[in-house]
Amino acid sequence: MQRRSFLKGAGAALAAAGASPSLFGMEQFEVDFKPKSYKNEQGVEYHYLTCPRNCRDACSMIAEIKDGKMVSIKGDPKHPLTQGTVCVKGHTYAMHLYNADRIMYPMKRVGKKCEGKWERISWDQALKEIAAKLTEIKAKYGGEALTEFVYSGNEGHISKTIAPGNFFEKYGATRLVRNPCDWPRYAG
Numbered sequence: 001m002q003r004r005s006f007l008k009g010a011g012a013a014l015a016a017a018g019a020s021p022s023l024f025g026m027e028q029f030e031v032d033f034k035p036k037s038y039k040n041e042q043g044v045e046y047h048y049l050t051c052p053r054n055c056r057d058a059c060s061m062i063a064e065i066k067d068g069k070m071v072s073i074k075g076d077p078k079h080p081l082t083q084g085t086v087c088v089k090g091h092t093y094a095m096h097l098y099n100a101d102r103i104m105y106p107m108k109r110v111g112k113k114c115e116g117k118w119e120r121i122s123w124d125q126a127l128k129e130i131a132a133k134l135t136e137i138k139a140k141y142g143g144e145a146l147t148e149f150v151y152s153g154n155e156g157h158i159s160k161t162i163a164p165g166n167f168f169e170k171y172g173a174t175r176l177v178r179n180p181c182d183w184p185r186y187a188g
Helices: 003-023 093-097 123-141 157-161 164-171 183-187
Strands: 045-050 060-066 069-075 107-109 118-120
Touching: 060 093, 069 093, 107 123
Parallel strands: none
Antiparallel strands: 045 060, 060 069, 107 118
């Protein structure tokens, strides 16, 4: 298959994905849903957010803040899709936010694997060391030796929409096709 044919086919697939609700007789709908943060009489703050941790659904949640600390997460009952529900990951978000083992800075292993010996390093040092290692790998094995695989943190949403078109593509990395249904939602 030639590049031009592939691009034409990909463009048609993306256009169909964008039009898919009308193709299947489903109506498109718009929601005027602009929640605002607020504070009650007792000084408890409520902030609207979405679940950014290891999830693609981005459910609407309300964080309860007391004395500057998040104490609970609840589903937003006014959200048209989630209607007040939040999964276990969403409910435990505050626990992860304040976990004593949460990594806040770049860390470098100073012992052997599984010894648990790490030291904090600067962002500049971390970026320089990563860049040097990637340059070494590419020079020794070629760009295909690196594979894009992100499924943690934001579950790769940022990486899927930015990095492939930039870093991984320019590096010449091996690309993964996870799920053919996955990509049209980024185009939409």
